[in-house]
Amino acid sequence: MSQSSKNSLLLRKSVQSSFHWLYAFWKFSRPHTIIGTSLSVLGLYLIAIAVSSTGFSGIPVSRVLGAWIACLCGNVYIVGLNQLEDVEIDKINKPHLPLASGEFSRQTGQLIVAFAGILALVVAWLTGPFLLGMVAISLAIGTAYSLPPIRLKQFPFWAALCIFSVRGTIVNLGLYLHYSWVLKQGQSIPLVVWVLTVFILVFTFAIAIFKDIPDMEGDRLYNISTFTIQLGSQAVFNLALWVITFCYLGMILVGVLNVPAVNPIFLVITHLVLLVLMWLRSMGVDLQDKGAIAQFYQFIWKLFFMEYLIFPIACLLA
Structure with missing residues (x-):
């Protein structure tokens, strides 16, 4: 083999190795949470623009980019720490994850995890005080969720509270206050932000309880008490559906009541369509099929993602 052929082979192996590492890192970061975090940064930015009527030039791109990077790093820290503490459980529940599979x-x-946590705090500190506060609180709750001796994830109520308090309240309010601070506006939170926050708060509760349905086997083996183990998969599945239904009916009511700063027609039609779609999709889920449950769980996350696009658009159309 010629020297050029050897160099070409080494380069190809290096590229393949790098790609494999990046793909493993992508799995480690839990892509659905990365997408949700990114859309929350974008969604609150659009709402802040709509409320302030300053136009897209009102908030410098650097402030949005800083918020996005800080939130992504915080996301990686939280989900990564959880995987570090759950390697043996994940070998049963999620064997494809990099730590469980040995990648x-x-x-x-x-x-x-250490690098992501430090970078999240540094970038947030450089970007703004409200962002720093939001990131610091989120990391603290994420640490308490996974790390012994506290390890709140072993208690169903506290585990759910951790998840929906961060995604539902802290992220939404913290991001809006950050953008409002950049715009040099008062720190009062408008009604539309509270509407979205309540929706996401309640919706995230459904995600928090549903995520344990496919993980019942590993959780039971390692004495992780969840609502699924306590109530059964069918009861938790039904509860999650009705919680999300409550969320959509609430948004439809917001449109019917013609709440200021949102387009009522767009709000009602979009949420009515998604509500019907969810119930139709739920009828085909076999709770004995772990793959079917996982697919429906990802579908719920897609509904969650869409809210961070639908509601800001409703505000921009108002």
């Missing part, structure tokens, strides 16, 4: 060593996972 990442424990030391690699620790380095990623």
Whole structure:
């Protein structure tokens, strides 16, 4: 083999190795949470623009980019720490994750989590005080959720509270206050932000309880008490559906009552369509099929993602 052929082969192996590592990191970051975090940064930015009527030039791109990077790093820290503490459980429930499958060593996972946590705080500190407060509180709750001796995830109520308090309240209010601070406006929170916050808060509760349905086997083996283990998968499945139904009916009511700063027609039609779609999709879910449950769980996340697009658009159309 010629030297050029050897160099070409080494380059190809290096590229493949890099791609494999990046793909493993993508799995480690839990893509659905990355997408949700990114859309929350974008959605609150659009709402802040709509409320302020300053136009897109009112908030510098650097402030939005800083918020996005800080939130993404915080996201990686939280989900990564959870994987570090749940390797044995994930070998049963989520064997495809990098630590459980052996793609990442424990030391690699620790380095990623430490770097992500530090970078999240540094970027938030450089970007704005409200963003720093939001990121710091989120990281503290994420740490308490996964790390012994507190490890709140072993208690169903506190586990759910951690998840929906961060995604439902802290992220939404913190991001809006950050953008409002950049716009040099008062720190009062408008009604439309509270409407979205309540919706996401309640919707995230449904996600928090539903996510344990496909993980029942590993959770029971390692004494992680969840609502699914306590109530059964069918009861939790039905509860999640009705919680999300309540969310959509609430948004439809907001449109019917013609709440200021949102387009009522757009709000009612979009949420009515999604509500019908969810119930139609739920009828085909076999709770004995772990794959079917996982697919419907991802569908619920897609509904969650869409809200961060639909509601800001309703505000921009007002």
